[in-house]
Amino acid sequence: MSLWLSGIGVSRGIAIARVQRMHGGELDIPEYRLSPNEIEGEVVRFFGAQRRAKEQLREVRSRIPEGTPGDIAAFIDTHILMMDDRSITDATVAHIRNERINAEAALRRTRDALIAVFEQMDDAYLRTRRDDVEHVCGRILRILLKSERQLPAKAEHGEPYAIVADDVTPADIILLAQQQVAAFITEYGGPLSHTAILARSLGIPAIVGLRDARRLLRENETIIVDGEAGHVIADPDEQALAFYRAKQREHARHRAGLVKLKGRAAISRDGVHVRLLANIELPEDARIAEEAGAEGVGLYRTEFLYMNRKELPSEEEQYEAYARIVSAVSGTITIRTLDLGADKQVDSGRSHGPLPTNPALGLRAIRLCLKEPELFRVQVRALLRASAHGRVQIMLPMISNLQEYRQACAMIEAAREELRAEGRPMAEDVPIGAMIEVPAAAIAAPMLARHARFFSIGTNDLIQYTLAIDRVDDEVNYLYDPLHPAVLHLIRHTIESGRRAGIPVAMCGEMAGDPRFTRLLLGLGLTDFSMHPASVLEVKQIVVESDIGRLRAAVSAALDCLDPQELRDRLAAL
CATH class of the missing domain: 3.20.20.60 (Phosphoenolpyruvate-binding domains)
Incomplete structure (x- = not known):
């Protein structure tokens, strides 16, 4: 029996693909006290993770194909610049030194304080920039915790697949687009989020804000993603598949005509x-x-x-x-x-x-x-x-x-x-x-x-x-x-x-x-x-x-x- 789910459609198009869930979610961040002679070593460990995070993003940027819209590279450039932002680095180092806590806990405090400020912003567009802080700090935290998120491998036999995740970073989207991902479904985010903007720029159907998507959609099951209406149909019958395949062909003709x-x-x-x-x-x-x-x-x-x-x-x-x-x-x-x-x-x-x-x-x-x-x-x-x-x-x-x-x-x-x-x-x-x-x-x-x-x-x-x-x-x-x-x-x-x-x-x-x-x-x-x-x-x-x-x-x-x-x-x- 088919399951019909609704989220916020943010990028037009129809995808018929198999589910690949991408696990992430909340990191388990420990907090512990440092002895005085451990403090500077912890500062060094933080800056080492920061350097590694920047290297990763530069590697992603180097893999962006020629002719790709410039706003896609701009997202990565923004995150590279934010890695050196003093509101992140100085505050984190201050937490390590003044409170004598480990780098992960210090960065978490910095992240939470910055996010709290962004969430108070009145402009809806600027408020979604909290995602930048989340993504940048999250990348450094995963390196510190040796818990770096693995992207799903490319589906066998070139079969299209749809990513289902809590959220997807700009770097993830760019790498997954190169693997011909058919669609994105995230549990969080809104129409002004980076996931939404990048999906539109890349022409990939996307739905955000679909709560419990990872729990409700099973690994490898076939789904239909309607990125305009914001609908997901899991385990569709033949009638639904035929209808949406016709819509896919119509959308492809429409896109070709736009050029x-x-x-x-x-x-x-x-x-x-x-x-x-x-x-x-x-x-x-x-x-x-x-x-x-x-x-x-x-x-x-x-x-x-x-x-x-x-x-x-x-x-x-x-x-x-x-x-x-x-x-x-x-x-x-x-x-x-x-x-x-x-x-x-x-x-x-x-x-x-x-x-x-x-x-x-x-x-x-x-x-x-x-x-x-x-x-x-x-x-x-x-x-x-x-x-x-x-x-x-x-x-x-x-x-x-x-x-x-x-x-x-x-x-x-x-x-x-x-x-x-x-x-x-x-x-x-x-x-x-x-x-x-x-x-x-x-x-x-x-x-x-x-x-x-x-x-x-x-x-x-x-x-x-x-x-x-x-x-x-x-x-x-x-x-x-x-x-x-x-x-x-x-x-x-x-x-x-x-x-x-x-x-x-x-x-x-x-x-x-x-x-x-x-x-x-x-x-x-x-x-x-x-x-x-x-x-x-x-x-x-x-x-x-x-x-x-x-x-x-x-x-x-x-x-x-x-x-x-x-x-x-x-x-x-x-």
Whole structure:
């Protein structure tokens, strides 16, 4: 009898394969006291394990084939750099010396403290970066414990197999992809986890957050993995196999057709030009985005310059980083100013007192920058200087009222006057826009649109704040619904407010890169989409096949439905 399981589908595609379970789970970490003459030897043992871990990751990186998307290598590069991060090494050595405990226990304390900080972060994307800490520290711990995780051997006779694990590191994914793994199923993780991002980049069907998967799925049994719907069917009958084999063939034809779209403009059947932009984090991502057909960058996050360090980045360091990324982008690049909060004490080493009860609603993003003007001034000066190297737009996060926007603009103008007096080169025109991710900003969009040069809708936070739920909280994330009527009305109101004021409105949240919502968003009037580069061709295909005029009429009628299920049915039929 077949067993049907559901998790979070994060990478499209169908796999029919045999289960190979990958064991890992919690490490049994001993703790014991050191004698005074053992302390320095233990420090040496820790650094030896750290060196070995870096060697392993460099070996993985050297095996990445030519032509592989650059964001895949970037994950490994990030973990190699984190191996030397002082927030890991210095803290661990301090625990060994000050508390006279063994290296494993010291590293566990460091790991747990860092993870606790990341889990307090209000930005769902940044919160998932706790996985980086877990993976980096876990690799060193396994070396210290002589308990290194073994990857499953390649299946005999080339038979496809699906990995079932508690979690999978970026290095594991890269090595397993070279063994032609058919799918990944993990018990933990979310749509923004590295497992999800890498699986999408590699085109491997993947499901995350499927609790008890290792217990429920037997070794070597045949399963069907639907990476879009998030379904797993164990021990399928012949009827199910035939149905999903047909879907596999259809998906393969679909993927082959996407390649033909690379050089084609995203113009709908009725002649509407839709701008497809990319969300990026590293200069290497700019090349990947351009290869995928993105016309520019709709979101460049700057938080990574501030994280995992005790001192704030200087103006010069920020300028060099921004100038590099701006020079690498051929189109317009929208750079979001610092979107961190007072809860992130690890990032700057400043003393903030106790953590807020609800950091998502506390002193963060533009609120923090306005309260600490020197922090904002340094970043803005660096951004304005970088504007000399390309077409830069500055985006202000978490704007909730016009006063915040105008105050931030006044501070940017003051920084511009300083640079002009110093004779520093910069662009004459750097548009300043507002990120619409707070319901108050969406409702007040007509007023904001009279002052902002552009809007960008951040759906991840807009949905969470509108529905009062945390989508990475397993207890309530079932309520996270992009199709909730309140969410759709706020999106439509924002787009229409921008249109009436004559300013562009983009969307840079996860919803923009999800092909399930593309027709809906086109029907709401959205013409600027910003997404992960791996989603560009998928969305472009839908755009070129759509008649936007007809979609706008259909969506307008659908939004008038009073019955939630009828609304969903109509939207699904677009």
